Amino acid sequence: MTASAPMAAPGAGSNASTAAFRRVAESKTFAILVVVLAIIAIWYAFTVYLNAPWQLDTYRRDGQEWTAMQLARDTMAQERPVLPSPHQVVAEIWKTTVDVRPSSKRSLVYHGWITLSSTLLGFVIGTALGILLAVSIVHNRAMDKSVMPWVIASQTIPILAIAPMIIVVLNAIGLSGLLPKALISTYLSFFPVVVGMVKGFRSPEAIQLDLMRTYNASTSQTFWKLRWPSALPYLFTSMKVAVAISLVGAIVGEMPTGAVAGLGARLLAGSYYGQTVQIWAALFAA
Known part of the structure; x- marks a missing residue:
């Protein structure tokens, strides 16, 4: 059994x-x-x-x-x-992304790509500029005392006030299209990178710097073998903030300058004609 x-x-x-x-x-x-x-x-x-x-x-x-x-x-x-109700916004997003060709000027994909291009270009320029400024500030006392206060003060200027000025000045010297909007994104995105990287480059402890001097390391060797690895966590944290601010800069750059394409232009057109559903759809797309 x-x-x-x-x-x-x-x-x-x-x-x-x-x-x-x-x-x-x-x-x-x-x-x-x-x-x-x-x-x-x-x-x-x-x-x-x-x-x-x-x-x-x-x-x-x-x-x-x-x-x-x-x-x-x-x-x-x-x-x-x-x-608008949530289902109205969802229906508008579906209509302007799936029911139309991506290359159509009624498509949020078309407008989103234009805004994304400005965002990424401004983000790359802002990140590179922020790293270069941080290196200069850390290695040069005069840069630290003179440039760093101006970097902080630059962020107190409302972006809505200077965006049209930047567009007008750059158009006057023959620069139009993607670059002016990207420079507005750069203006916003470089600040968190500068602040974060300065903090990162200065994060090594005194005993670690003394050890590099004991090894008779040059300034460049100390930078690449100690300061740069120590600053990498700060860099990626700063980039998380910078890329979001860069998107804000790209959209703001499209709104007061009469742009005809981009999510900012889509938001502005919706406000002109009272198309609140269009505004909310563009907002969610952003």
Whole structure:
């Protein structure tokens, strides 16, 4: 005779289910999902609240009877709402990315590529400039005392104030198109790289620098074998901040300068014609 299989303990299945549910509830994905759903619910609530006055006025002018369900439905289907509903924004993004050719001027892919080009060029220039300035500041006391305060002061100037000036001056000397917008991105993105790399180059301890002097290392050897490896974590952290600011600079550079392409131009065109759904779609694309 064969031995019978051991019977499961009572409640083992429910305990396993509870443990599985606890693991899901404690996961990062579940936490993010809950927050996203809460944001969407609040968004829908504000959509009804902000769009209701215009919808009620429409009912009143038309002498139309309405119910709360009909009011909620109509506030989420307005052509030019004060606040578009999430599904309207998703539909607009789908229409302007999937239903049109990427090369069409109605496509967010087309406008996104133009903004992305300015963002990446400005980010590369800003990162290179920031590293060079940081090296100069760390190795030259005069640069530290004279340039660093100006680097900090430069970020107190509103970008909206100088963006048109940069575009106009560069157009006057024959530079137009991608480069002026990239330079605006450079203006914003080089600052976190400078600050981060100065901190990184100065992060080695005095005992480590003394050890390099004991080895009779030259300035360049100390830089490449000690300062540069120590600064790499600061570089990548700074680049995370710089690339996001570079995108902001590219969009700001498109908005006040009459640009006809790019996500900034898309946002500006939407505000001119009251196309709030278009504005929100371009915002999410950015």
